[in-house]
Amino acid sequence: MSFNILISDPLSEEGIYPLRQADNVNIVMDTGLTNEQLEERIHEFDALLVRSQTQVTRSLISKATNLKIIGRAGVGVDNIDLDAATEYGIIVVNAPNGNTNSAAEHTMAMLMALSRNIPQAYHALKNQKWDRKKYVGVELKNKTLGIVGLGRIGVEVAARAKGQRMNVVAYDPFLTEEKAEKLGIGYGTFEEVIKQADFITVHTPLLKETRHMINADAFSIMKNGVQIINCARGGIIDEDALYDAILSGKVAGAALDVFEKEPFMDHKLLELPEVVATPHLGASTIEAQESVAIDVSHDVISFLNEDMVKNPVNLPSLPKEALAKIEPYFDLAEKLGAFLIDLTNEVAEEVSISYSGELYDMDVSPLTRNLVKGILKRHLGSHVNDVNALYLAERNGIAINENKTSVLKGFTNLISVEIKTKTKQRTVAGTLLNGFGPRIVKVDNYRVDVTPKGHMVVIQHIDQPGVIGRMGSMLAKHDVNIATMQVDRSDIGGNAMMMLTIDKHLEQDALEELQNLEEIKEVVAIDL
Numbered sequence: 030m031s032f033n034i035l036i037s038d039p040l041s042e043e044g045i046y047p048l049r050q051a052d053n054v055n056i057v058m059d060t061g062l063t064n065e066q067l068e069e070r071i072h073e074f075d076a077l078l079v080r081s082q083t084q085v086t087r088s089l090i091s092k093a094t095n096l097k098i099i100g101r102a103g104v105g106v107d108n109i110d111l112d113a114a115t116e117y118g119i120i121v122v123n124a125p126n127g128n129t130n131s132a133a134e135h136t137m138a139m140l141m142a143l144s145r146n147i148p149q150a151y152h153a154l155k156n157q158k159w160d161r162k163k164y165v166g167v168e169l170k171n172k173t174l175g176i177v178g179l180g181r182i183g184v185e186v187a188a189r190a191k192g193q194r195m196n197v198v199a200y201d202p203f204l205t206e207e208k209a210e211k212l213g214i215g216y217g218t219f220e221e222v223i224k225q226a227d228f229i230t231v232h233t234p235l236l237k238e239t240r241h242m243i244n245a246d247a248f249s250i251m252k253n254g255v256q257i258i259n260c261a262r263g264g265i266i267d268e269d270a271l272y273d274a275i276l277s278g279k280v281a282g283a284a285l286d287v288f289e290k291e292p293f294m295d296h297k298l299l300e301l302p303e304v305v306a307t308p309h310l311g312a313s314t315i316e317a318q319e320s321v322a323i324d325v326s327h328d329v330i331s332f333l334n335e336d337m338v339k340n341p342v343n344l345p346s347l348p349k350e351a352l353a354k355i356e357p358y359f360d361l362a363e364k365l366g367a368f369l370i371d372l373t374n375e376v377a378e379e380v381s382i383s384y385s386g387e388l389y390d391m392d393v394s395p396l397t398r399n400l401v402k403g404i405l406k407r408h409l410g411s412h413v414n415d416v417n418a419l420y421l422a423e424r425n426g427i428a429i430n431e432n433k434t435s436v437l438k439g440f441t442n443l444i445s446v447e448i449k450t451k452t453k454q455r456t457v458a459g460t461l462l463n464g465f466g467p468r469i470v471k472v473d474n475y476r477v478d479v480t481p482k483g484h485m486v487v488i489q490h491i492d493q494p495g496v497i498g499r500m501g502s503m504l505a506k507h508d509v510n511i512a513t514m515q516v517d518r519s520d521i522g523g524n525a526m527m528m529l530t531i532d533k534h535l536e537q538d539a540l541e542e543l544q545n546l547e548e549i550k551e552v553v554a555i556d557l
């Protein structure tokens with residue numbers, strides 16, 4: 030199978046070497062497409078690789094009928110409509126580590142440029158003005174740097190600022206006293222941090238919660254003469270409020286790498302001499318560009334070749350060891366879902382999954398996604414995948430309950446699933462037998478032992494002599510060969526269940542004939 034990959038923003042040629050090496054991909058690199066052209070062509074591609082420039086909107090995603098993966102060569106994914114990607118079952122991957130150093134170094138460069146008026150002085154000199162008085166700066170030593178957002182980049186900036194003998198104080202909802210202590214920095218609430226800082230640098234993603242978090246109210250509690258750096262995302266700082274704060278003298282200077290709208294040709298903030306700026310260059314180093322492109326290329330190739338990705342954005346990612354433990358159960362989980370929905374043959378309203386035994390200690394969320402995928406594929410078709418399974422269940426009003434118990438129920442591991450539909454309630458349980466693969470071990474209250482694979486028939490009948498013989502002859506009449514058979518019953522002469530695996534799909538006429546046998550209450554053909 031071969032895949033078409035579109036690269037719509039400039040990526041490092043060295044970085045996409047893994048893609049060029051793959052023998053089953055065709056790469057189209059076109060960084061000059063307009064939005065309209067992109068929308069027209071996107072259906073041709075299985076994968077799309079972008080940086081921050083291409084806007085991957087809902088409208089674009091809705092036209093991407095063959096798209097399976099979007100790779101973001103960088104950290105921020107605010108240019109990608111993640112909800113839309115998830116709904117359409119498109120996985121988004123990014124490269125969160127490759128440009129950390131580059132962005133941290135750029136932040137320090139901006140901090141120093143700002144504190145010593147380097148861009149302004151350079152500009153004046155270029156215009157034949159030797160002005161030493163106008164460009165007197167301030168030292169960083171002993172000043173307080175307030176960091177808002179202490180993730181990968183924030184931590185690196187903190188270390189560098191300490192190297193400049195600055196006092197560092199940070200706010201991040203996940204920052205603990207221990208972590209702050211380990212890093213040798215102070216910490217506080219957002220207000221506490223911005224109140225005491227001489228310089229403030231933001232390093233959060235752009236989210237609903239962080240949009241305009243540096244606004245007029247925030248400026249009002251800052252020190253007079255504070256200086257602001259934004260090498261994270263335009264929109265974290267309210268640009269109008271910043272403009273006013275600079276005009277009023279509250280803010281002495283700002284260094285901006287990112288803006289609310291990019292790209293632009295002129296901007297009112299750039300008319301102010303207190304503002305120094307770069308056109309989103311935080312990640313623009315040879316090293317970072319190579320590194321992010323390599324990371325994202327590897328993930329795209331892995332995904333297209335049905336392997337695991339390292340940096341999924343719209344799927345929880347598991348550490349390698351955790352994934353290795355849970356992966357063998359994927360097939361069992363999906364098959365249990367598919368089996369149960371075929372057994373009920375009605376739209377699911379509620380699915381309750383119980384994981385027991387050794388599964389108790391594992392992160393079972395990928396199993397739940399696989400199981401729900403197995404159920405929904407029967408209703409909604411093959412576009413259901415790991416990415417959109419839970420979203421589609423929610424959108425279709427199907428409640429998914431998950432619980433775990435360490436109590437062993439006769440097996441070292443067991444997945445029990447109960448499904449409720451409008452008129453039915455059925456259960457199935459399966460296990461992964463060490464060395465023998467997946468098994469269905471219980472259907473409703475009947476014990477069975479069958480590999481969930483191929484063509485199966487589940488028959489509910491009355492426990493009477495001759496039923497099995499009549500049923501066997503009838504199948505023989507339809508040239509259906511029985512591969513395996515299991516029978517269990519509630520009590521002698523009571524309800525019973527027969528589970529067959531057969532060599533071909535049970536056709537409707539054979540099924541109806543079986544159904545017409547007096548002792549038979551229900552016949553369901555299942556193809557897994």
Ligand SMILES: NC(=O)C1=CN([C@@H]2O[C@H](COP(=O)(O)OP(=O)(O)OC[C@H]3O[C@@H](n4cnc5c(N)ncnc54)[C@H](O)[C@@H]3O)[C@@H](O)[C@H]2O)C=CC1
Nearest residue numbers: 104105132178179180181182201232233234260261311312
């Ligand atoms: N200018 C450029 O070229 C580049 C910009 N970036 C931007 O920098 C951002 C940060 O990158 P990383 O450090 O790698 O991400 P990260 O995910 O490692 O760190 C982000 C931190 O922000 C914190 N955070 C989230 N909401 C917050 C809030 N309301 N208040 C305070 N902290 C909050 C998180 O807890 C996390 O610790 C990216 O999302 C991206 O937008 C990243 C690379 C290059």
Ligand SMILES: O=C(O)CCC(=O)C(=O)O
Nearest residue numbers: 080081103104105312313
């Ligand atoms: O692709 C770029 O140059 C921008 C990098 C960036 O903003 C990010 O990684 O979030």
